[in-house]
Amino acid sequence: MQFSSLDLAPDLQRALQECGYSDMTPVQEKAIVPARRGKDLQVTAQTGTGKTAAFAVPLLQRMLDNPKATVEKRPRALILTPTRELAEQIAEAVKAYAKYVPLSVTALYGGVKMGGQANKLTAGVDMVISTPGRLLEHMALGNVILSDVEFVVLDEADRMLDMGFSADVLKLIQMTANKRQTLLFSATTSPAVNELSHKILHNHQQIKVTKVNSTADTVHHVVYAVEESRKIELFELLLNEQNWFQVLVFTSTKEQADRLLAGLQQRKINAAVCHGDKSQGARRRAIADFKSAKLQVLIATEVAARGLDIQGLDYVVNFNLPYLPEDYVHRIGRTGRAGAAGKALSFVSREEELTLERIQKLIGSKIERIIQPGFEVSNRESLLKSISRKIVPGRANKKSETVIEAPAAKSKAQPKSQPKQPKATAGRAKVLKG
Structure with missing residues (x-):
């Protein structure tokens, strides 16, 4: 299945083509269509399978389908990741996808001064990609308000739980809109991941593109x-x-x-x-x-x-x-x-x-x-x-x-x-x- 068959906005499709996206990977084939329809998803797929596009593309398209003015301190979409490196990596990819569309993206993580990040939040951004700890810091300072967040993604959810972010993740999600779409992506599955999914997902669809806890055949x-x-x-x-x-x-x-x-x-x-x-x-x-x-x-x-x-x-x-x-x-x-x-x-x-x-x-x-x-x-x-x-x-x-x-x-x-x-x-x- 090809990205060209998805009937995406022309400017989004153009950016994906420039990124070299043609044929979809299995996780993209299985996740993009239901995510675009607004379904909550629990996706188990190993790293390196194209998960970023699997959640970012449908979210960008849904935001384009229902355009809203960018409001200061109030993002519409939130992607939570366990590490600074992953937040940067996802932000780089999503910015490339959104190159020609009127949607702004920023990444928040520790290890750098908060002033520059706070200025971007105050100016207004549509999508925030953040580690849990740094986002809580910005919330405590009044730099960001999550009540308008309609779309939430937990990337590497199993890793966030392993790192002890369970309480922080739940606290952050409770601050978002009641009627939100939530996508949970995980490389492995466990009782803790399943318990989290039951707490934050509603009538969700489960997608598994590889054997649970498996490694790549290559x-x-x-x-x-x-x-x-x-x-x-x-x-x-x-x-x-x-x-x-x-x-x-x-x-x-x-x-x-x-x-x-x-x-x-x-x-x-x-x-x-x-x-x-x-x-x-x-x-x-x-x-x-x-x-x-x-x-x-x-x-x-x-x-x-x-x-x-x-x-x-x-x-x-x-x-x-x-x-x-x-x-x-x-x-x-x-x-x-x-x-x-x-x-x-x-x-x-x-x-x-x-x-x-x-x-x-x-x-x-x-x-x-x-x-x-x-x-x-x-x-x-x-x-x-x-x-x-x-x-x-x-x-x-x-x-x-x-x-x-x-x-x-x-x-x-x-x-x-x-x-x-x-x-x-x-x-x-x-x-x-x-």
Whole structure:
């Protein structure tokens, strides 16, 4: 199905064509039409599937269908996002869609002075894209009034709940118009997401375009078994040996990110970090340098897992596994986007084996395991057997618990060009299936 078949306003259609939008993605096909008809939606779709256009295009068209004068401090549409990076990314996209139509868009987020944002709100804007915390700050100062908001979007709703924004989101939505349209978008589903949907959606339609909590078929997953203390050493070896460049690395804490940065800089590897303790300007520069290939490695914490959109990103590395299995899906969603091949690599210490089992259970498949020569971990096999018994006691033969891994060579997720392995047979990395 093509965007040209949607009978959109000519100026909106023109902007979409300039953005290169022709054929719709599955989430756009399923969400745009009911959203344009005014339905509340709960949409489950993984990152990189075109969700921004899926909610922004119908909302812009509905506002054009029912034009109203822009009123100071009183927006008509509100999009809530969990992070500053995602707010900026969505605003950039929506402004491109609205390039030729008389609708104004602004983004609100922390890390920058409020004065400029307050001036835009006072002048009047039709659509606000904001993080919950910064929007509440503007409300407390009287810079924005939400009672005229007719359209609400929660993007990455599951992430906002994980980050503890549940009460803030509900408070903000209660301030909007009673007769509003609400669209809830989420990469994963959970009891908490479903509970939120029941509180804020009315006679809603559920849309699922992928298997729940699944990962893109174009991503090839690999686990490297390694002692925690030797992860930086292994990472340096792989960077040099396999000629990796533009590698996005996730750590679980800011402290881990800073330690990794220091270790890489000692080894003369060009890297930067992106986490909550860095100023907005520093984070922007790090992301811009990474996108322009000035950096070989960008290190990020969970806060950046949803907000980074980097074209053609080949590698995502989990230096530490995330505490929540669902966050594994969020992290690796940065690669393998829009049908392109990507590779997700995880460094797993003995202490992380239980977390790895939970991740494999969530995504429904075993991950290829590699032991790099010289980085063998003692007693790992006995530990794996012990964990297996803990995870599924006495149920190893049940069909529901059995996952068969396809050979790596036949995997659809295999990147087109694989990194070359050392030629010497004695030095080859051992691949363990499961």
